[in-house]
Amino acid sequence: PNDRPEDETERGLRVADKGFLNTAVIESSITYIDGDNGVLRYRYVRVYVTVATHPEAYRRGYPIEQLAARSSFLEVSYLLIYGALPSGSQLSHFTSEVLLHGPIHSDAEGFFRSFRYDAHPMAMLTSAFSYLGSYYGEANPSLQGQDLFTKAAKGDATALQNMDRQIFRMIGKATTLAAMAYRIRQGRDFVVPPTGMSYTESFLYQLDHLSPTDQLSGLQSYKPHPVLAKALDILFILHADHEMNASSTTVLQTGSSLPDPFSAVAAGCASLYGPLHGGANEAVIRMLLSIGSPKNVPAFLEAVKKREKVLSGFGHRVYKTSDPRSFIIRKVADEVFAVTGRDPLLDTAMALHDAALKDEYFVSRKLAPNVDFWSGLIYRAMGFPMDFFPVLFVVPRVVGWVAHWRQMMLSPSGVKIWRPRQVYVGPSTRDYVPLEERK
Numbered sequence: 273p274n275d276r277p278e279d280e281t282e283r284g285l286r287v288a289d290k291g292f293l294n295t296a297v298i299e300s301s302i303t304y305i306d307g308d309n310g311v312l313r314y315r316y317v318r319v320y321v322t323v324a325t326h327p328e329a330y331r332r333g334y335p336i337e338q339l340a341a342r343s344s345f346l347e348v349s350y351l352l353i354y355g356a357l358p359s360g361s362q363l364s365h366f367t368s369e370v371l372l373h374g375p376i377h378s379d380a381e382g383f384f385r386s387f388r389y390d391a392h393p394m395a396m397l398t399s400a401f402s403y404l405g406s407y408y409g410e411a412n413p414s415l416q417g418q419d420l421f422t423k424a425a426k427g428d429a430t431a432l433q434n435m436d437r438q439i440f441r442m443i444g445k446a447t448t449l450a451a452m453a454y455r456i457r458q459g460r461d462f463v464v465p466p467t468g469m470s471y472t473e474s475f476l477y478q479l480d481h482l483s484p485t486d487q488l489s490g491l492q493s494y495k496p497h498p499v500l501a502k503a504l505d506i507l508f509i510l511h512a513d514h515e516m517n518a519s520s521t522t523v524l525q526t527g528s529s530l531p532d533p534f535s536a537v538a539a540g541c542a543s544l545y546g547p548l549h550g551g552a553n554e555a556v557i558r559m560l561l562s563i564g565s566p567k568n569v570p571a572f573l574e575a576v577k578k579r580e581k582v583l584s585g586f587g588h589r590v591y592k593t594s595d596p597r598s599f600i601i602r603k604v605a606d607e608v609f610a611v612t613g614r615d616p617l618l619d620t621a622m623a624l625h626d627a628a629l630k631d632e633y634f635v636s637r638k639l640a641p642n643v644d645f646w647s648g649l650i651y652r653a654m655g656f657p658m659d660f661f662p663v664l665f666v667v668p669r670v671v672g673w674v675a676h677w678r679q680m681m682l683s684p685s686g687v688k689i690w691r692p693r694q695v696y697v698g699p700s701t702r703d704y705v706p707l708e709e710r711k
């Protein structure tokens with residue numbers, strides 16, 4: 273027994289679950305995924321009926337297909353955060369609060385200008401959320417007391433209002449920060465968020481509106497194209513939440529030690545940045561460019577099977593069939609291409625898609641297209657540079673992150689710090705050896 277590491281002798285069940293394959297970290301009613309059947313619903317609630325003929329009778333949530341076809345991004349945001357579709361007045365209050373919080377202190381311009389000319393926009397955005405937190409001491413439990421937000425769970429109206437204000441700020445300023453990261457790389461002045469536009473129109477306006485300096489160069493005025501603004505709105509709905517993905521888990525893990533919510537969102541950005549998560553659509557375009565043409569698809573798939581390459585945009589931890597968002601996105605792609613012109617990479621993408629879905633290697637592993645297989649092609653057609661694709665994922669996902677953060681803060685049982693355990697496999701006690709005696 274003396275040879276056993278001390279922590280192995282503690283009582284309780286401990287499971288080593290690398291990659292959290294079978295570990296649920298929260299109970300949540302925000303998003304429901306049935307990975308075997310390719311189902312995604314927002315704001316899942318259990319409904320108890322007296323006669324249960326089918327498990328379906330117990331599940332209620334808004335299907336992603338209906339929300340994409342009939343709702344708008346800010347309405348879906350309200351739904352994810354507050355749990356119900358808003359009334360007309362609730363939606364207009366929510367919309368005006370979010371848009372009202374779009375502008376950013378002019379000092380932030382200096383912050384963006386301090387980055388290297390070719391800084392990755394995700395590096396800027398991640399740092400910018402953290403920077404933003406420094407402006408709002410009222411949102412910082414280290415300054416205001418650690419029950420700043422958790423007392424909202426006990427019905428404290430001031431705490432709830434404070435929480436909502438930070439949520440409006442983070443959603444409202446997400447587009448502004450993203451647009452600043454975009455424009456600084458082009459050496460262009462920043463534009464103030466406009467009034468009288470939808471969230472996605474305002475975002476497109478901030479990205480491409482001509483500043484006074486642009487106008488001096490003789491460029492024409494800019495107005496968001498309604499089809500492209502609508503397409504982006506749908507893409508934002510599809511990306512708004514996806515339960516315990518890597519970045520949302522990171523936001524909660526960070527939020528569990530009670531920092532200000534801007535810091536938790538900055539941590540989410542860092543997690544989303546990676547090519548296995550938010551960087552996957554960029555990886556898809558690089559992959560398609562490297563394949564070059566449909567005739568090279570068979571050789572590429574052979575390389576994937578030999579594990580020399582990865583088929584980006586395929587596979588998912590939860591979906592073991594096609595990601596339901598990929599069907600919606602495929603339709604949106606056609607609408608966008610009708611405006612922008614057809615991307616020649618589409619032929620390679622379709623040949624790859626069709627060949628992989630018929631190939632035994634991918635079929636037996638239940639690998640099917642995920643949301644990223646088509647989204648990069650849409651963003652490329654809309655003229656976005658590839659390294660901006662993850663930013664276009666962060667902006668809507670801020671909503672999912674703040675919905676999860678709010679749900680955790682309002683938990684009736686309180687917030688428990690996320691402190692997982694490990695299975696220790698190192699040596700037990702050994703004696704310190706002075707440097708001169710070491711071999």
Ligand code: ACO
Pocket residue numbers: 291547548549550552576581582583584585586587588589590637639642643644
């Ligand atoms: N290309 C080739 N083989 C793959 C792929 C792929 N894209 N994805 C999984 N596999 C293989 C694995 O090698 C493994 O094979 P094996 O059983 O012979 O060892 C098997 O399929 C099971 O895959 P896992 O790696 O266990 O699946 P995991 O759940 O850990 O990974 C992930 C999921 C990271 C999404 C993976 O499928 C992947 O890397 N896909 C490409 C990147 C991508 O598209 N990411 C976007 C995800 S969606 C999102 O974040 C919005």
